[in-house]
Amino acid sequence: MSDTFSIVFLAALMSMCALRLWLAGRQISHVIARRAKVPAAFAGRIELAAHQKAADYTVARTRLGRLGLAVEVTILLAFTLGGGLQALHDFWSVRVDGLLYGVALIFSVLAISAVVDLPLALYRQFVVEERFGFNRMSVQLFVVDLLKQTALAVAIGTPVLLAMLWLMASMGELWWLYVWLFWCAFNLLLLFLYPTWIAPLFNKFVALDDAQLRARVEALLTRCGFTSSGLFVMDGSRRSGHGNAYFTGFGRTKRIVFFDTLLARLQAVEVEAVLAHELGHFKHRHVLKRIALLFAMSLAFLAVLGQLIDAKWFYNGLGVETSNTALGLLLFFLAGPAFTFLLTPLLSLLSRRDEFEADRYAAANSSASDLVAALVKLYEDNAATLTPDPLHSLFYDSHPPAALRIARLQEA
């Protein structure tokens, strides 16, 4: 049984790799083949130089993604069939007891993965992003961020892991249901705490003080029957040249956040149209639906783990001799993506459907042509390719391809 499972796992992993490499290869050749000319739909709106920069940036990031995949698979195989997890278990089981053993084991896996991943993260930020003019980070800021993120992960992760491992050990057969309830409660709490407690650790938020823009935005909010606890500008330019706008929080902690990079680039009418799109996400309850979907998926995953946790073949098939709750949890989350990868296109499809819906809302409550103008600028500034491979886009893209999105807006 365990040998069979090893083979099933390897087959799933290899299929996932083959599919991801094939899609990356398609994306690269599709973009390179269309590099020489601005696509007809954007002629006169986007300069050839900007189109070529977007093509080169997309190719560079896709190539880096392939390298990332190789690293990811190497780590996964080293931990599982390579015996890494078993070695970590042997190390910790004679040094710490009980729930702390599980916490030590899980944190070691996370720490080792992060260290192995670090060169690639540095390369992404200081070579690729730098080459295309997007990096605004100093090495010092990168290190400070890393230390803060680690401290935050330990401070939040330790009690959460202790609680989960305790529930797994103490709640009998239906432990997975208790873990699920705890997990949902924890995530909701995080959503409430993030805007006011966590985000300010990394960025500065100041009230939007441009009176003209404020008046415009407030008029839009009133028109759409929307209340928020404030309009903020975030210093996104500290780290990156990419621009964005978003909502965070729920109920009273709900805030609207504009990246300073976005405000610097767009006209007031365009900012309004982008915000109207974001309001569309809220009005159509996309955020709530997404959370409900993720909760339902985690319930399904935990129910599966509930069946696997006592199955010897599950551990042995993934290269571990010992079986306990912490190892079961780790193996499940390490090996899971090889099996759940095929859900990616479904989630992307749902997300693209939401984007169209939010665009329609923006067209109805603000202006389709202002949103088109804003999108063209954002695609240009973010060097997002205008010519993605259709299959690659179908599989991964959370946003519809630029040409399609703009065509729909122009019909509206």
Ligand SMILES: [Zn+2]
């Ligand atoms: Zn959107």
